[in-house]
Amino acid sequence: MSQVADPGNATDADGAAGSAGSSGGGSGLELRALTKEFANFTAVKSIDLDVPAGAFFALLGPSGCGKTTTLRMVAGLETPTSGTITLAGQDITFAKPYRRPVNTVFQSYALFPHLDIFENVAFGLRRRKKSDVDQQVNEMLELVELSSQARKKPTQLSGGQQQRVALARALVNHPEVLLLDEPLGALDLKLRRSMQVELKRIQTDVGLTFIHVTHDQEEAMTMADTIAVMNAGVIEQMGAPEELYENPRTTFVANFLGQTNLIEGKITGRSGDQIAVDMHGIGVSVNANRAHTDGGEGWVGIRPEKVLIGDEGESLDAPGNTIPGGVVSDVSFTGVSTTYLVRMPWGQELVVFEQNTGRRKLFRTGDKVELSWRPEYAFLLDRSQDASAGAQTN
Amino acid sequence: MSALRWVRTNLVLILGLLVLAYTFVPIAIVILMSFNEPDSRLIYKFDGFTLDNWLNPCADPGMCEAVARSIEIGLLTTVVATILGTLMAFALVRYEFSGRSSTNLLIFLPMATPEIVMGSSLLALFVAAGFGGSLGFGTILIAHIMFCISFVVVTVRARLAGMSDTLEQAAADLYATPSQTFWRVTFPLVFPGILGAALLAFSLSFDDFIVTNLNAGTTTTFPLYVWGVAQRGVPMQVNVVGTLMFVISIAIVLGGEARNRARTRALREPAAMDMPPPVTAPRS
Amino acid sequence: MRKHGKVGYLLLIPGMIWLILFFVIPFYSLVATSLYDPNGSVFAGYEMTWEFSNYVHALEDYWQPLLRSFLYAGLATLFCLVLGYVLAYAIAFKAGRWKNLMLVLVIAPFFTSFLVRTLSWKLILADDGLIVNTLQFLHILSQDGRLLATPVAVIAGLTYNFLPFMVLPLFASIDKIDHRLIEAGGDLYASPFVGFWKVTWPLSLPGVVSGTLLTFIPAAGDYINAELLGSPQQRMVGNVIQNLFTDANNYPAAGALSVILMAIIVVMVLFYVRRAGTEELL
Numbered sequence: 001m002s003q004v005a006d007p008g009n010a011t012d013a014d015g016a017a018g019s020a021g022s023s024g025g026g027s028g029l030e031l032r033a034l035t036k037e038f039a040n041f042t043a044v045k046s047i048d049l050d051v052p053a054g055a056f057f058a059l060l061g062p063s064g065c066g067k068t069t070t071l072r073m074v075a076g077l078e079t080p081t082s083g084t085i086t087l088a089g090q091d092i093t094f095a096k097p098y099r100r101p102v103n104t105v106f107q108s109y110a111l112f113p114h115l116d117i118f119e120n121v122a123f124g125l126r127r128r129k130k131s132d133v134d135q136q137v138n139e140m141l142e143l144v145e146l147s148s149q150a151r152k153k154p155t156q157l158s159g160g161q162q163q164r165v166a167l168a169r170a171l172v173n174h175p176e177v178l179l180l181d182e183p184l185g186a187l188d189l190k191l192r193r194s195m196q197v198e199l200k201r202i203q204t205d206v207g208l209t210f211i212h213v214t215h216d217q218e219e220a221m222t223m224a225d226t227i228a229v230m231n232a233g234v235i236e237q238m239g240a241p242e243e244l245y246e247n248p249r250t251t252f253v254a255n256f257l258g259q260t261n262l263i264e265g266k267i268t269g270r271s272g273d274q275i276a277v278d279m280h281g282i283g284v285s286v287n288a289n290r291a292h293t294d295g296g297e298g299w300v301g302i303r304p305e306k307v308l309i310g311d312e313g314e315s316l317d318a319p320g321n322t323i324p325g326g327v328v329s330d331v332s333f334t335g336v337s338t339t340y341l342v343r344m345p346w347g348q349e350l351v352v353f354e355q356n357t358g359r360r361k362l363f364r365t366g367d368k369v370e371l372s373w374r375p376e377y378a379f380l381l382d383r384s385q386d387a388s389a390g391a392q393t394n
Numbered sequence: 395m396s397a398l399r400w401v402r403t404n405l406v407l408i409l410g411l412l413v414l415a416y417t418f419v420p421i422a423i424v425i426l427m428s429f430n431e432p433d434s435r436l437i438y439k440f441d442g443f444t445l446d447n448w449l450n451p452c453a454d455p456g457m458c459e460a461v462a463r464s465i466e467i468g469l470l471t472t473v474v475a476t477i478l479g480t481l482m483a484f485a486l487v488r489y490e491f492s493g494r495s496s497t498n499l500l501i502f503l504p505m506a507t508p509e510i511v512m513g514s515s516l517l518a519l520f521v522a523a524g525f526g527g528s529l530g531f532g533t534i535l536i537a538h539i540m541f542c543i544s545f546v547v548v549t550v551r552a553r554l555a556g557m558s559d560t561l562e563q564a565a566a567d568l569y570a571t572p573s574q575t576f577w578r579v580t581f582p583l584v585f586p587g588i589l590g591a592a593l594l595a596f597s598l599s600f601d602d603f604i605v606t607n608l609n610a611g612t613t614t615t616f617p618l619y620v621w622g623v624a625q626r627g628v629p630m631q632v633n634v635v636g637t638l639m640f641v642i643s644i645a646i647v648l649g650g651e652a653r654n655r656a657r658t659r660a661l662r663e664p665a666a667m668d669m670p671p672p673v674t675a676p677r678s
Numbered sequence: 679m680r681k682h683g684k685v686g687y688l689l690l691i692p693g694m695i696w697l698i699l700f701f702v703i704p705f706y707s708l709v710a711t712s713l714y715d716p717n718g719s720v721f722a723g724y725e726m727t728w729e730f731s732n733y734v735h736a737l738e739d740y741w742q743p744l745l746r747s748f749l750y751a752g753l754a755t756l757f758c759l760v761l762g763y764v765l766a767y768a769i770a771f772k773a774g775r776w777k778n779l780m781l782v783l784v785i786a787p788f789f790t791s792f793l794v795r796t797l798s799w800k801l802i803l804a805d806d807g808l809i810v811n812t813l814q815f816l817h818i819l820s821q822d823g824r825l826l827a828t829p830v831a832v833i834a835g836l837t838y839n840f841l842p843f844m845v846l847p848l849f850a851s852i853d854k855i856d857h858r859l860i861e862a863g864g865d866l867y868a869s870p871f872v873g874f875w876k877v878t879w880p881l882s883l884p885g886v887v888s889g890t891l892l893t894f895i896p897a898a899g900d901y902i903n904a905e906l907l908g909s910p911q912q913r914m915v916g917n918v919i920q921n922l923f924t925d926a927n928n929y930p931a932a933g934a935l936s937v938i939l940m941a942i943i944v945v946m947v948l949f950y951v952r953r954a955g956t957e958e959l960l
Contacts, residue, residue, distance in 0.1 A: 077563050097566040110564035114582045124568035169568065410768025413761050414780065417787045417841060420798035424790055427801070439804060478693040489686025497690065500697055506891065508899025508943065510916045514936040515704035517923065518711040540700040543693055601792050603902060604916070608923060620793040624906060628797060636794035643789030647782055 028053045028209065029074065029177055034083035036069050043069040045233035046083065051177070051211060051226075053088075056203050058224035059213045062256070062390070066233040067213045071179050074211070075104045088176055098127070103170035104179040107186075109162045111154035117141070117165050118150040124173040140172040143202065160191050167199070171206065180212045184219065196222050217257045221245065229253050231390065245303075249292045251381050254301050256390035261307065261350045262299040262381070275380060280346040284321050290379040297383035304351040306377040309340060312368050322372045326350070328363050338362060342369060421640060428633035447630040454629040460619035461635060464600050467531070467615060471538040471599040476592045478539070479546025480584075486547070487554045504544045509604035512541065517608045529611030537605050542595040549594060553587025593646065600639075712933030719927055732934040740918050740935055747914040748942075750829065750904075751897035754836035755844075758893050759886070761837070762844035766885070767878075770852040781849065785842050796835055796906050803831050803907065827909035835903035840896065844889040851885020852878070887954045895943055915939055 031049040035042065044066040051057045059067040072078035074085060076097030085093045092100050103124065111120050118137055125133045141147045144164040154162055163183060170178055180199075184192045200223050203210045214220055220227050221241040228238040229252070237244055237253045248254035251262060265277035265284070273288045279300055286300065312324065329349060330341035333356075340352040340363060350371065354360060363369060401408065431444035452458035482501070485491065504512065516537050520526060525533065561583070565575040603617040610618055620632055680686075711724070712732055718724035737744075769780045787795060803809060803825040813819040825831050855878060863873040901916030915935065922932035 075567055077567070097563075098569045098571055102567075104564070104567045106560055106564055108558070108560055110558075110560045112561060112564075112579060123565070123570070127569040127571075127574060173568070404772075406764065406768050407772040409764045410772065410780075413765045413768075414783055416761075417784070417838070419802065420795045420838065421787050421790060423798035423801055424794055427798070439801060439807075478696060481689040482693040485686045485689035488681060489689065490680040490682045491686040491690065497694070500694070500702070504697070504701055506895055506947075508896055508916075508939065510899040510901065510919050511708075511936050511940045512701070512704075514919060514923070514932060515708035516700065518707035518929070518933060519700070519704040521929065522707045522710065536700055540696060543697060547693070597789070603793060604900075604920075607920070617791060617793050620791065620797070621902075624793070624797065632794055632797075636790045640786070640790040644782075644786060647786075651778065651782070 028055075028088070029211070030084075030086040031070070031074075032084045032086070034070065034073060034085065035081045036066070036073060036078060037081040043233055044073070044080075047230075047233075047235050049228060049235065049238070051209060053176075053209050054207050056200065056210045056212065056223060056225045058220035058227045059211060059230060060215070060217055060220040060227050060256070061230035062215055064232075065230040067215075067230045068181055070230070071104075071181055071211065071213050074177065075102055075179055076100050077104075101176040102179060103173050103175040104181060105163075105166045105170050105183045107181045107183065109154075109166040111162055111165055111169070113154055116151050116153055117146060117157070120154065120165055121169045121172055123169060128173070136172055140168045143171075144168045159186055160195070163187065163195065167202070171202070171208070175208065177209045177211060180210060182214055183212075184214075184216075192219070199223060221257065229256060231256075246377075247290050247379055248301070248381070250389070251299060251301075251385040251387055252390035254379070254381065254390070255388065256392070259304055259351060259391075260301050261304060262301050262387045263348065263350070264297070264383070265300045265380075266297050267295070267380075277380065279323075280344070282323050284323075284378065285375045286378045286380045287376055290376075293380055293382040295383055299381040299383060299385070299387060301379045301381055302373050302377060304339070305337075305353040305355070306373050307350065307352045308372050309342065309352045309354060309363065309369050310372075312370055314370065321375050321378075322370055324370045326369045326371055328365055328367045328369055331363060331365055333362070340369075342371060344371075424633050424636045424640070427630060428637045430630050430633070432630060434627075447634050451631050451634050454623075454631055456614065457616075457619055457629065457631055457635070460614045460616045463531075463614060464616040467535055467538060468596045468599040470535055471542055472592050472596045475539045475542035475546050475595045476588060479543045479591060479595075480550050480588055482543070482547045483550035483554055486551055488559065501544050501547050504541045505548075509602075513537070513605040513608035516540075516605065520609065529609055530613040533609045533611070534606055534613060534615065537609050538599040538602060541602075541605065542598055545594050545598060546591040549591035550584065550587045553590075554584050557583050597643070708933050709937055710933075711929050712937050714930040714933075716928060716930045718930075724929065729930065732930045733938065736931055736934040736938060739931075740915065743913045743915045743918045744935075744939070744942075746912070747898050747916065747939075750833050750836060750912075750914060751894050751900075753833050754840060754897050755890055755894045757833070757837040758841050758844040759890060762841055762848050762889065763882075763886075765841075766845050766848035766852050769849055770855075781846075784845050788842055792839065793902065793906075796839065796902060799831070799835050799838065799907060800826065803834070826907060827912070829908070829912055831907040832904050832912045832914075835907045836897050836900060839900075839903065840893045843892040843896070847888040847892060848882065848885040851882045851888075855881045883954065887951065891947060891950070895947070898943060899939060 029049070029051040031047060033046045033048065034044060035046045036044040047066075047070065049070075059070060061067045069078060073080050076092070076095060076099075080093060083093070084091060087101065092102075112123065115123070118141070121140055122133050122137045125136060130136070138147065138150075141150055144167060146161060146164055146168065149157060149161065154165065157165065163186075166183070183199075184195050187195060196219060199210070199212075212220070212223060224241060226239065227241055227244055229236045229244065231252050237249045244253060245257050248257065248260070254260040254262065263279050265279040267275060268278045268283070269276040270288065275286045275288055275291050277284050277286060277298065277300055284300060291298070309326075323344065325345040326342040328340055329343045330339075332339040335356065337353050337355050340354065341349045342352055343349050352371065426440060428447055429443050429445065430440050431442040431446065432439075433441045447453075486494075486497070491497075516533070517529075520529060520533055557580075561579055562575050565579045566572075570578065601617060602615075603621065606615055607618060607621065614622070616635065620628070623629065623632070710726065713726060713728050713730065714724035714732075715727040715729055716732060765784065769777055769784070773780050801807065805824050805826065810819065810823075810825055813825075814821055814823065819825075825834075859881070860873055860877050863877040864870075868876060899916050901914050901920055904912050904914045904917055919932050919935050919939070922928045922935065926932075
């Protein structure tokens with residue numbers, strides 16, 4: 001199944017599109033039928049991927065899904081079993097890592113402990129026998145705000161500082177593609193948040209193609225122009241964050257990005273651009289372009305924040321999609337919003353987020369309620385897929 | 395705190411220090427005896443103080459010759475054993491090959507075999523091969539290299555195993571060819587282990603007696619010399635050599651420690667609070 | 679992730695050849711030598727006659743030094759265990775920032791020659807030395823009792839010389855013990871002594887096993903301490919083997935005795951490790 005990334009918002013406002021260092025080759029990275037088999041399992045199963053030059057691209061998925069293996073194959077640290085990798089028109093599938101215009105920011109940073117910060121950053125330049133090493137290194141250290149630490153050794157820096165050195169060390173070489181392997185994993189929450197913004201800023205400033213591997217869906221959605229969700233070696237869906245979130249094509253994507261309600265339904269009719277579904281006796285409709293199944297049954301998906309909750313009989317802003325008979329079974333007030341668990345007549349508990357605007361009343365456990373949603377927010381997924389696939393267990 | 399309670403709380407530490415003191419008493423004696431002027435060669439006790447032994451270290455014939463021989467053998471052993479052992483350590487840690495457990499066993503066995511058995515078997519080999527009459531420098535060297543290899547492998551392997559190979563991957567990612575990766579990343583980081591292994595090999599070789607005694611022929615190393623004079627009367631210069639060995643080794647070890655501490659102290663500054671980079675200021 | 683290919687073998691081969699040539703093959707020579715006709719000599723050459731009687735004679739003639747060696751080595755190992763455990767425990771738990779320094783001090787005595795420091799023991803245990811005089815004063819020793827040329831001196835020498843081989847593995851093992859486990863023991867009503875016996879000791883067993891092996895095995899084959907500090911009554915099997923080679927020139931007997939020594943050690947070690955292994959699992 002071939003997936004082509006949406007153009008997204010790759011070029012930034014300043015117009016500094018395209019990578020600063022590549023000489024016009026910016027036709028991006030192409031993976032075709034890329035496969036990696038190990039002795040007892042297949043990590044990556046024939047994936048196709050196009051990453052346009054200058055994009056901030058995220059490879060998102062749970063641990064073991066193959067995203068890091070894919071990244072390592074692009075870096076040259078892992079040899080593909082079959083398939084091709086093409087960068088800026090050149091086939092680099094089997095090229096050695098030191099011959100690829102690709103650099104990596106490692107999860108553990110991998111800073112050379114016996115060299116100081118300056119030499120760490122200068123390492124790649126020196127191997128390529130560049131002439132103005134000092135100047136380039138100093139500029140890069142300024143960019144990541146570590147000029148004053150240039151002569152220290154990595155062990156003397158904090159985690160966040162080490163992470164910035166790792167970034168500088170890779171960036172200074174102006175690669176065609178910069179690979180980031182869960183670089184923010186070891187940082188605490190606050191630092192991670194600010195580094196996310198910082199990385200995005202650097203990427204738009206410098207204009208390089210970034211491929212960021214992460215298991216944190218919030219991180220991916222915050223930073224990336226395009227996300228590819230991977231699961232068990234295949235790409236489930238690829239596109240802009242909003243597209244993946246609002247219109248997921250598989251239960252895995254629906255559950256992995258944020259939360260979702262999935263309700264069984266039988267398809268009763270297709271007319272034009274609407275699909276009618278019988279959901280436990282209640283008729284709802286789903287837009288045809290948000291239906292991703294051909295079968296007679298499906299999962300009706302609706303995000304918790306799109307579900308409206310009200311007293312029995314109260315008229316809600318959702319023509320034709322009212323689901324009566326719910327009983328509130330749990331209430332969690334989290335300040336910004338309230339999370340309700342509502343038990344429906346068919347036994348399922350649906351999740352509802354209501355933003356704390358102050359204008360709505362707070363329901364209590366045991367209250368009888370009605371739910372509804374605007375039909376254009378619902379999506380329809382293949383019934384044969386696992387409804388709990390991708391759900392994050394806390 | 396009462397005296398008794400103080401003793402009870404610190405009992406283990408006191409005992410530990412006592413044991414430590416116990417190990418040092420013989421050393422103190424060695425140092426002391428190096429200043430001894432014995433009344434009789436045969437009775438080993440302290441009679442009078444003199445600097446003579448230090449001023450004329452080579453007074454006794456054969457001793458300095460033996461020391462020189464030991465140093466020669468020690469240096470050659472160190473070079474060969476360190477090279478062979480380091481290569482093996484690299485193979486064990488960084489490469490895939492079959493027969494790993496047999497290899498590990500073969501490396502472990504020399505460290506666990508009694509010296510008398512190792513010495514006997516080597517002698518048996520040399521005799522069977524027809525070298526029974528030409529035992530000497532060569533056979534000693536062969537024996538020393540043999541039992542030092544295992545110690546070198548274990549020492550270098552420990553150091554190498556502690557070094558994640560992600561660093562080598564990072565070097566390759568940063569355009570270093572395999573040769574550059576080795577010389578600029580791997581080797582500098584393994585070197586302290588190799589150096590430690592070399593020092594270990596030298597001291598094992600210098601001080602070896604049992605294996606050497608069986609395979610030395612007429613060649614004399616320092617331990618063999620001491621053994622020889624132990625019955626006839628020990629010259630005090632032997633203690634001079636003993637003291638020197640001790641002082642030099644301590645100096646090397648403490649010197650290395652001091653150098654490490656000085657280096658980290660000089661570069662240490664309070665690690666800056668992890669401050670998130672300012673997000674608001676726009677770059678022009 | 680290990681690299682594949684032939685390079686691994688190439689790196690291994692030089693060292694392996696050396697070890698095979700000069701460690702493995704000599705064992706065959708040793709066994710072969712032990713089966714020669716004892717009527718030959720080094721000069722005239724030996725004849726291979728599959729003389730298994732060499733083994734019988736060796737055991738008949740030298741079972742006493744053999745047994746004595748295991749006894750002395752066993753006692754020395756025991757003393758080393760007690761002293762070494764105290765030392766390792768002190769360094770691991772009570773030394774704080776002096777840890778490295780104390781470790782250096784443990785091995786420091788071994789920076790001087792084995793023989794020279796054993797000679798020092800001759801002085802310490804001399805007939806008119808401080809220790810003997812004190813013991814005579816306390817009537818532990820009779821008025822003309824000596825320490826030199828007694829088993830006490832030999833065992834004391836063995837204990838002294840092999841102490842670091844016990845301390846270092848013990849320390850490595852004890853140091854790894856998570857202090858929180860001991861705290862948990864205290865939290866669960868264990869007194870310090872019980873806590874030690876039920877928590878610390880079992881967790882330090884791997885170190886105990888390697889320490890005892892690394893001490894016992896070389897001690898069993900040692901003869902320097904016996905020669906310098908003992909008399910012919912304290913002869914250990916190492917002395918016998920050495921003398922059979924150099925003085926008596928009886929290579930087959932020496933070989934047989936060496937093989938016997940090695941075989942007993944191997945059997946003891948296997949038995950010991952297996953038993954200690956199952957204890958560890960418990």
